[in-house]
Amino acid sequence: MNTSVLAENISKSYNGLQALRNVSFGVKKGELFGLIGPDGAGKTSLFRILATLLFADRGKAMVESFDVVKDYKKIRNIVGYMPGRFSLYFDLSVEENLKFYARIFNTTIQENYHLVKDIYQQIEPFKKRLAGRLSGGMKQKLALSCALIHSPEVLFLDEPTTGVDAVSRKEFWDMLKNLQQEGITILVSTPYMDEAALCDRVALMQKGNILSIDRPEGIVNSYKPELASVQSSNMFDIIVDLQEFEDTASVFRFGDRVHYTSESGAIEKEKIESFLKSRDHDHIRIEKIKPSIEDCFMELMKEEKTEND
Amino acid sequence: MIDEYIIEVKDLVKKFGDFTANDHLSFEVKKGEIFGFLGANGAGKTTAIKILCGLSSPTSGQIEVAGYDVYRETDRIKRNIGYMSQKFSLYEDLTVKENFQFYGGIYRLSNKQIKSRTDELLGRLDMLKVKDSVLSSLPLGWKQKLAFSVAVMHKPRIVFLDEPTGGVDPITRRQFWEMIYQTAESGITVFVTTHYMDEAEYCNRVSIMVEGKIEALDTPAALKKQFGVDSMNDVFLKLARTN
Numbered sequence: 001m002n003t004s005v006l007a008e009n010i011s012k013s014y015n016g017l018q019a020l021r022n023v024s025f026g027v028k029k030g031e032l033f034g035l036i037g038p039d040g041a042g043k044t045s046l047f048r049i050l051a052t053l054l055f056a057d058r059g060k061a062m063v064e065s066f067d068v069v070k071d072y073k074k075i076r077n078i079v080g081y082m083p084g085r086f087s088l089y090f091d092l093s094v095e096e097n098l099k100f101y102a103r104i105f106n107t108t109i110q111e112n113y114h115l116v117k118d119i120y121q122q123i124e125p126f127k128k129r130l131a132g133r134l135s136g137g138m139k140q141k142l143a144l145s146c147a148l149i150h151s152p153e154v155l156f157l158d159e160p161t162t163g164v165d166a167v168s169r170k171e172f173w174d175m176l177k178n179l180q181q182e183g184i185t186i187l188v189s190t191p192y193m194d195e196a197a198l199c200d201r202v203a204l205m206q207k208g209n210i211l212s213i214d215r216p217e218g219i220v221n222s223y224k225p226e227l228a229s230v231q232s233s234n235m236f237d238i239i240v241d242l243q244e245f246e247d248t249a250s251v252f253r254f255g256d257r258v259h260y261t262s263e264s265g266a267i268e269k270e271k272i273e274s275f276l277k278s279r280d281h282d283h284i285r286i287e288k289i290k291p292s293i294e295d296c297f298m299e300l301m302k303e304e305k306t307e308n309d
Numbered sequence: 310m311i312d313e314y315i316i317e318v319k320d321l322v323k324k325f326g327d328f329t330a331n332d333h334l335s336f337e338v339k340k341g342e343i344f345g346f347l348g349a350n351g352a353g354k355t356t357a358i359k360i361l362c363g364l365s366s367p368t369s370g371q372i373e374v375a376g377y378d379v380y381r382e383t384d385r386i387k388r389n390i391g392y393m394s395q396k397f398s399l400y401e402d403l404t405v406k407e408n409f410q411f412y413g414g415i416y417r418l419s420n421k422q423i424k425s426r427t428d429e430l431l432g433r434l435d436m437l438k439v440k441d442s443v444l445s446s447l448p449l450g451w452k453q454k455l456a457f458s459v460a461v462m463h464k465p466r467i468v469f470l471d472e473p474t475g476g477v478d479p480i481t482r483r484q485f486w487e488m489i490y491q492t493a494e495s496g497i498t499v500f501v502t503t504h505y506m507d508e509a510e511y512c513n514r515v516s517i518m519v520e521g522k523i524e525a526l527d528t529p530a531a532l533k534k535q536f537g538v539d540s541m542n543d544v545f546l547k548l549a550r551t552n
Contacts, residue, residue, distance in 0.1 A: 037478075038449070038450075038476055038477055038478035038479075038481075039449045039476035039477065040448065040449050135350050135351030136350035136351065137349070137350050137351065162475065162476065163350075163472065163475060163504065164350060164504065165348070165349040165350050165352075165504055165545075165549065166504065166506055166542055166545045166546060166549070167349055167545065167546055167549045168349065168350060169504075170546065191475075191476050191477075192505075193479060206478065236490065239487065252479075252480075252483050253483055253486060253507075253511065254507060255506075255507040255510035255511075255540060255541070256510045256529060256530070294479050297478075297479055298479050298480055301478065301479075301480060
């Protein structure tokens, strides 16, 4: 079997609140698979079910061909799990934390040092420091080292980069790419849409549903309307003005520009330009662009909403 | 026109033992602007924000917030600012209305003022219908918008927003920024931190802290020009090379 992680029609609710609705997906061996979505998407529930820490209400899940309910002990031995909230003991030192996790899995730091070396070396100068006194970026590196020290076949990383700055995030993704080279299957979740592009395949999630599963390019290619980036001398009022334009379907701020789609789906530059001029905008720049994952996510959110209405 | 400053910081130093968290910070925030306060984890942002909010004393330096001294007039500062973060916001087991009452009380608003501000702010969010709902029953995006409204209900002169959009979906995140714009337009200065680099572009001016120092401070356009790059993300990556 080529599949490492399999979820089939998983549903879970807490006191009537539906956290996961019929979620199905598969992760191939050696794949870097991303669960992309905001808080409340159901990412953590899904991880906890796959990590054998929570029962689903319905559905079936397998990790490396083991059933998450029947074979939970086997799964726990081959999975490394880094929960969103730090899994570290803050009153133990850096080294003690790593030793602790190695001992739980009946191994030693020496035995699997090659796996964590690149990551752990960056925090090794501080190995006597209490984990609670590390910076966010260093805690994250230690937590990843702890999740890796028993040489797992599958890594579950629940929002490892949330609240982490752009530089540390980039370094973290470089580390994941290296781990993938070691043959480890990685399932990682993130609320940062730009990180989707770094995965082999992603599931976009919202409110317990999977909106789409595909390679990042596939998601971008299935975005239907034409998309334009619009800039003008008055970026402050541009949103409100364009929202009053009859052709507008959506207008969202993206950094120093706005992304625009029209009701017809086609971008008519001249019409947009003359409308903006009539609202006293000048230095108008309109460009057709390729959508980002974030554009796709927002488009899928709108479709989902229309279907539910 | 001469810019009027609402925050003036000169040579702010904060040490914890041998460690210098803030190393001679000097900057001003203009009245009514949206000021982005960026930096890597551990760069010293939280330390500086705590000092500006009157929650921690600097080791040295001259700092005035809303015209008040951070050494001697912390009570006055606290009355003139609002604060919201992703982690600390509203009480989950109180209703929306009770949260407004609680914070309004803390800020010493009269019952009449609390009532009118609650209705005004909820009306603007189109959330009057959830006035009596317990907070825990509401979606995260709504809570974030409510938390922001509560932070400005006493009409502070400055509102500090510490990663206000963390974990929020992309549409709500953008709606939140439209609220920030409206707030700034009403004359309230917005001091905001974020890890979303596209949001850095929405600020009037941005400072970037690296290892306790401010390494860059300007408009996003000027910073991109200065570093010869196309996005604030690239500015940040060029500057913030800490561990």
